[in-house]
Amino acid sequence: NAGVMQNPRHLVRRRGQEARLRCSPMKGHSHVYWYRQLPEEGLKFMVYLQKENIIDESGMPKERFSAEFPKEGPSILRIQQVVRGDSAAYFCASSQGWQQPQHFGDGTRLSIL
Amino acid sequence: DAKTTQPNSMESNEEEPVHLPCNHSTISGTDYIHWYRQLPSQGPEYVIHGLTSNVNNRMASLAIAEDRKSSTLILHRATLRDAAVYYCILRDYNNNDMRFGAGTRLTVKP
Numbered sequence: 001n002a003g004v005m006q007n008p009r010h011l012v013r014r015r016g017q018e019a020r021l022r023c024s025p026m027k028g029h030s031h032v033y034w035y036r037q038l039p040e041e042g043l044k045f046m047v048y049l050q051k052e053n054i055i056d057e058s059g060m061p062k063e064r065f066s067a068e069f070p071k072e073g074p075s076i077l078r079i080q081q082v083v084r085g086d087s088a089a090y091f092c093a094s095s096q097g098w099q100q101p102q103h104f105g106d107g108t109r110l111s112i113l
Numbered sequence: 114d115a116k117t118t119q120p121n122s123m124e125s126n127e128e129e130p131v132h133l134p135c136n137h138s139t140i141s142g143t144d145y146i147h148w149y150r151q152l153p154s155q156g157p158e159y160v161i162h163g164l165t166s167n168v169n170n171r172m173a174s175l176a177i178a179e180d181r182k183s184s185t186l187i188l189h190r191a192t193l194r195d196a197a198v199y200y201c202i203l204r205d206y207n208n209n210d211m212r213f214g215a216g217t218r219l220t221v222k223p
Binding site: 004033035041042043044045048056059091093099101102103104105106107 | 145147154155156157158159162198200204206208210211212213214215216
């Protein structure tokens with residue numbers, strides 16, 4: 001299966017710890033997007049990256065959240081000093097180019113104890 | 114950002130056609146109309162998109178009103194596997210991200 005791969009599928013952290021979510025885009029895709037979904041709500045855009053560059057981070061909280069998409073390896077969404085309100089499903093998507101359909105992974109479900 | 118309005122939920126019978134409406138009265142000339150669906154515990158899945166003309170693919174058809182202020186996603190024969198939340202999204206050609214609304218939860222009855 002050459003789809004978008006996210007890991008881990010489930011992640012449990014205690015308040016104050018760090019969470020790292022990984023996303024490997026589809027082969028040949030250089031555009032990566034991160035979304036957050038709270039229970040019973042739609043997806044909220046967080047950040048859009050191309051290799052080594054953040055293109056649009058208008059949906060990212062100003063503090064504790066960061067994202068990267070290095071030249072080699074997966075894209076990483078990092079949440080420092082997690083709080084209960086960070087509990088959500090985090091989805092990654094990739095596309096081949098500008099305005100191309102986005103292909104989504106099955107998400108990482110983050111739970112904060 | 115231009116917004117979309119969809120019914121919260123719809124029901125359909127298996128093997129019957131389903132018409133999912135979407136209103137986007139503030140659509141601009143550079144907005145594409147995209148449809149995605151999300152099955153339980155999965156990420157969204159691309160369904161179809163269009164600009165002005167009606168579009169068909171193996172999953173569905175997209176009918177776009179002449180004034181582009183509304184569109185309809187058509188599933189020609191609903192199956193139980195089509196039960197999902199369907200999102201209608203306007204995607205500005207000048208931006209590459211997507212803004213999801215609450216979508217329409219489609220229930221398919223056997």
